Amino acid sequence: MAAPLTSKLLVSDFASSVRHIPLTYVRPISDRPQLSLVENSGDTIPLIDLRDLYGPNRTKIIRQISHACSTYGFFQIKNHGVSETTVNKMLTVAREFFHQPEGERMKHYSTDSTKTTRVSTSFNVSADKILNWRDYLRLHCFPIQDFINEWPENPVSFKEITAEYATSVRALVLRLLEAISESLGLERDHISNRLGTHAQHMAFNYYPPCPEPELTYGLPGHKDPTAITVLLQDQVSGLQVFKDDEWIAVYPIPNTFIVNIGDQMQVISNERYKSVLHRAVVNTEKERLSIPTFYFPSTDAVISPAQELIDGQTSPAVYKSYPFVEYWDKFWDRSLATASCLDAFKASTT
Numbered sequence: 001m002a003a004p005l006t007s008k009l010l011v012s013d014f015a016s017s018v019r020h021i022p023l024t025y026v027r028p029i030s031d032r033p034q035l036s037l038v039e040n041s042g043d044t045i046p047l048i049d050l051r052d053l054y055g056p057n058r059t060k061i062i063r064q065i066s067h068a069c070s071t072y073g074f075f076q077i078k079n080h081g082v083s084e085t086t087v088n089k090m091l092t093v094a095r096e097f098f099h100q101p102e103g104e105r106m107k108h109y110s111t112d113s114t115k116t117t118r119v120s121t122s123f124n125v126s127a128d129k130i131l132n133w134r135d136y137l138r139l140h141c142f143p144i145q146d147f148i149n150e151w152p153e154n155p156v157s158f159k160e161i162t163a164e165y166a167t168s169v170r171a172l173v174l175r176l177l178e179a180i181s182e183s184l185g186l187e188r189d190h191i192s193n194r195l196g197t198h199a200q201h202m203a204f205n206y207y208p209p210c211p212e213p214e215l216t217y218g219l220p221g222h223k224d225p226t227a228i229t230v231l232l233q234d235q236v237s238g239l240q241v242f243k244d245d246e247w248i249a250v251y252p253i254p255n256t257f258i259v260n261i262g263d264q265m266q267v268i269s270n271e272r273y274k275s276v277l278h279r280a281v282v283n284t285e286k287e288r289l290s291i292p293t294f295y296f297p298s299t300d301a302v303i304s305p306a307q308e309l310i311d312g313q314t315s316p317a318v319y320k321s322y323p324f325v326e327y328w329d330k331f332w333d334r335s336l337a338t339a340s341c342l343d344a345f346k347a348s349t350t
């Protein structure tokens, strides 16, 4: 018998009362997580220690970053400079946010992707044909003073803790952008200078336990629209990265962040570094929380491959230059898909 339809918009508000997921969440057989095929024999994304990034070992660390970006598009970092207290407070208050009554969370509900603070579910409810087992709060956080007034008032410490976390992660992102520039042989400030006045968003992804995790996704395979993404996750696994034709699970390590290359970095690096497919699966036992920081060009920035990485003979420009806002509009005009939004910006080969 078909599972009953639910009138609740957020997964959190019906997940624990169903034994079968609603049909709107069920993927066709050809598009299911196949959890038993996920590689867990040990191949995993590199873990890079940033402790000596400003010491005599800088060159060695830059080389590790270069290898991770070109081979995996993903790496984990430890000794990243964001304090454990800041991280733990962020995770705690984010969990508290999602544990609030439905009415408190629904105050922020919107399906309008242009809203700079909103709660929603799935990915893009207006475009998703099959829904995803995820609720989220998404907000803009740079410059903080432009947005903090719209952030949730509850829990009462939410704004203060999120502002502290966002500021600290932004400082880390700026260090990473310098290191990634150097790893490409560019001037240290090259990438930062290409991002206009910069933009930073955060998502708070909440994945409730799911009675049938083999049938659905928390987030289906996708590439991030960012320059880079810095992901904080709790101790429940769920993230998987596509490498050499298979999905590999990334198991959480305390006090680390996961960094990944997004589409804008793929363009700026002229495809030396690629934005890599990844997805989030859910499980029957435990809720899962992940907090990605999405770092972007500002909407007025114009993105193109770095001149220094273009060589007419051996590496012609793979992309033309485009206003970032054109990419952004395309990204939100669709459902989350494995197909890249970048195809429209390829350099013509004629």
Ligand code: OGA
Residues within 6 Å of the ligand: 203, 205, 219, 224, 233, 238, 239, 278, 279, 280, 290, 292
């Ligand atoms: C994302 C994402 C992964 C996760 O939000 O873009 O890839 O583990 N999240 O939640």
Ligand code: NI
Residues within 6 Å of the ligand: 222, 223, 224, 278
């Ligand atoms: Ni992602």
